[in-house]
Amino acid sequence: MQATKAVDVDALAALVPDGASMTVQKGDERDVPMALAHALIRRRVRGLRLITLPTAAYPASGMMVDLLIGAGCVASVETSGISLHELGAAPRFTQAVKSGRLIVRDATCPAVYAALQAGAKGQPFAPLRGLIGSDLLRHRDDYRVIANPFAPGDPIVVVPAINADVAIFHAAKADAEGNVWIGRDRDRLLAAHAADLVLVTVDERVNGCFFDDEAMAAGVIPADLIGALAVVPGGGVPCLADGRVDLAAVRRYQRAATDEEGFAAWLRERVLRGEPVAA
Amino acid sequence: MDSGAQVRPEELQASAIADLLAGARRVAVGMLSPVPGAGALLAAHLSGGQTQVTILGSRAHSRFTNGGAELFDRAGRGGIDAFFLSGGQIDGRANINLVGTGDYPRTEVRWSGSFGSAYLYFIVPRVVLFRWEHSRRTLVEAVDFISAPGVSEPGVHRPGGPVALITNLCLFDFDRANARFRLRSVHPGHTLEEVRDQTGFDFDAPSAVPATPLPNAERLAALRGPVARQIADIYPAFAERVFGLVATPQ
Numbered sequence: 001m002q003a004t005k006a007v008d009v010d011a012l013a014a015l016v017p018d019g020a021s022m023t024v025q026k027g028d029e030r031d032v033p034m035a036l037a038h039a040l041i042r043r044r045v046r047g048l049r050l051i052t053l054p055t056a057a058y059p060a061s062g063m064m065v066d067l068l069i070g071a072g073c074v075a076s077v078e079t080s081g082i083s084l085h086e087l088g089a090a091p092r093f094t095q096a097v098k099s100g101r102l103i104v105r106d107a108t109c110p111a112v113y114a115a116l117q118a119g120a121k122g123q124p125f126a127p128l129r130g131l132i133g134s135d136l137l138r139h140r141d142d143y144r145v146i147a148n149p150f151a152p153g154d155p156i157v158v159v160p161a162i163n164a165d166v167a168i169f170h171a172a173k174a175d176a177e178g179n180v181w182i183g184r185d186r187d188r189l190l191a192a193h194a195a196d197l198v199l200v201t202v203d204e205r206v207n208g209c210f211f212d213d214e215a216m217a218a219g220v221i222p223a224d225l226i227g228a229l230a231v232v233p234g235g236g237v238p239c240l241a242d243g244r245v246d247l248a249a250v251r252r253y254q255r256a257a258t259d260e261e262g263f264a265a266w267l268r269e270r271v272l273r274g275e276p277v278a279a
Numbered sequence: 280m281d282s283g284a285q286v287r288p289e290e291l292q293a294s295a296i297a298d299l300l301a302g303a304r305r306v307a308v309g310m311l312s313p314v315p316g317a318g319a320l321l322a323a324h325l326s327g328g329q330t331q332v333t334i335l336g337s338r339a340h341s342r343f344t345n346g347g348a349e350l351f352d353r354a355g356r357g358g359i360d361a362f363f364l365s366g367g368q369i370d371g372r373a374n375i376n377l378v379g380t381g382d383y384p385r386t387e388v389r390w391s392g393s394f395g396s397a398y399l400y401f402i403v404p405r406v407v408l409f410r411w412e413h414s415r416r417t418l419v420e421a422v423d424f425i426s427a428p429g430v431s432e433p434g435v436h437r438p439g440g441p442v443a444l445i446t447n448l449c450l451f452d453f454d455r456a457n458a459r460f461r462l463r464s465v466h467p468g469h470t471l472e473e474v475r476d477q478t479g480f481d482f483d484a485p486s487a488v489p490a491t492p493l494p495n496a497e498r499l500a501a502l503r504g505p506v507a508r509q510i511a512d513i514y515p516a517f518a519e520r521v522f523g524l525v526a527t528p529q
Contacts, residue, residue: 055391086514086517089389094389098385108397108398109398110398113346117348129402133428134397134427135378136393155435156436187348
């Protein structure tokens with residue numbers, strides 16, 4: 001097969017149109033494409049309709065989503081949770097909700113997964129237990145309650161499929177063909193199946209083909225699902241190469257982003273200059 | 280030796296949580312739940328291999344291979360016996376609010392979001408609620424937003440729900456049939472009067488309220504040793520604060 005040609009991260013960002021619906025991963029793996037988020041902010045993308053799969057509530061994912069919101073790139077976010085994990089609230093998200101600038105479509109994690117699975121299968125919707133009697137359901141005009149067609153007297157919620165315009169994520173490595181290795185984290189594979197365009201950053205490109213090794217092949221997204229690929233060493237910062245998160249860096253961000261001025265300074269000094277992402 | 284003065288509140292709470300998990304085979308711990316995580320790991324330690332713990336976001340404490348959906352899929356098949364939920368507000372009917380205060384969607388205070396609550400609360404048989412600020416602003420008569428309801432109307436599929444609420448002051452049981460909390464014990468150093476003063480909802484209480492048991496020496500040793508090391512894998516800041524463990528070089 002023809003190998004995927006890698007582009008640079010700004011070329012990747014140029015593929016995301018204003019107003020696109022875009023999925024981001026939850027951030028417990030090294031899946032947060034921070035360098036790409038910086039490139040999106042530099043290209044001044046506007047009106048993104050973010051969907052977190054199903055949350056952005058780990059330090060790195062929360063920080064990335066908070067940056068995109070604070071930088072004015074996001075019109076709405078569908079999420080089951082946004083925070084900086086044990087460090088506390090995501091400051092720009094919180095502020096944007098309070099000011100009414102951001103539309104939040106509150107969800108619950110399994111509803112996002114059910115919708116994404118439906119999207120990945122090309123089905124229009126998925127049924128899901130729970131939710132009945134919650135204000136989540138009351139405020140989601142796209143969630144419905146139907147009668148279970150197979151058992152009388154059993155109301156059940158249905159949620160519409162998620163098929164985002166774009167999925168973005170980071171991964172450790174791609175092979176020569178452009179197959180992307182994700183290990184046991186199936187979430188990125190599911191996101192790739194459900195989205196129309198998949199944009200990936202990887203730390204490195206390695207020789208050979210992951211499919212030659214059965215153990216590796218089990219954790220691979222095939223190259224033909226990847227729309228475009230950029231090799232960005234450290235592109236997943238503040239997730240470190242060994243899987244840990246640089247909490248000190250996230251704390252520095254959290255302190256800076258507490259007010260508008262501090263956040264603007266952070267953008268100026270660490271994002272808009274276009275230098276490699278660094279903690 | 281009276282070890283009471285040396286027991287940290289988090290250790291007492293984790294020990295009480297371990298008791299609530301007795302007999303559970305599969306326990307899952309969700310987001311932002313370091314004390315429940317420690318309690319679950321203690322329960323696993325004490326169970327001699329009976330209790331398995333899965334901590335979301337942890338590599339070492341997850342044997343899941345099918346992505347984030349696996350917890351919900353397994354729970355849907357009855358495969359998760361116990362889980363933990365909290366809320367910025369919790370009311371007397373065990374409704375929980377993880378979204379914010381005031382009029383949704385322009386909430387005055389915005390919290391992170393509902394996570395898996397609106398599903399797992401319905402499905403998991405033994406849901407333990409926790410809230411480490413026991414006050415009239417957190418334990419309210421009626422929540423401002425129902426992320427997940429404590430009880431459901433007849434006819435709604437609801438095999439699961441809340442069994443208990445543990446706070447920094449006390450431990451309540453939840454009576455699902457009557458949708459009411461009943462005080463089980465008050466933590467050492469606190470009183471029933473204080474609990475009444477600080478609780479925004481009405482609850483039942485026995486005529487004599489026992490004290491929540493302190494963790495014994497075996498439990499303390501487990502908490503401060505293997506449990507602390509394990510919880511540092513996913514909650515490094517918590518492990519450092521409570522157990523003095525520095526696990527993440529910065």
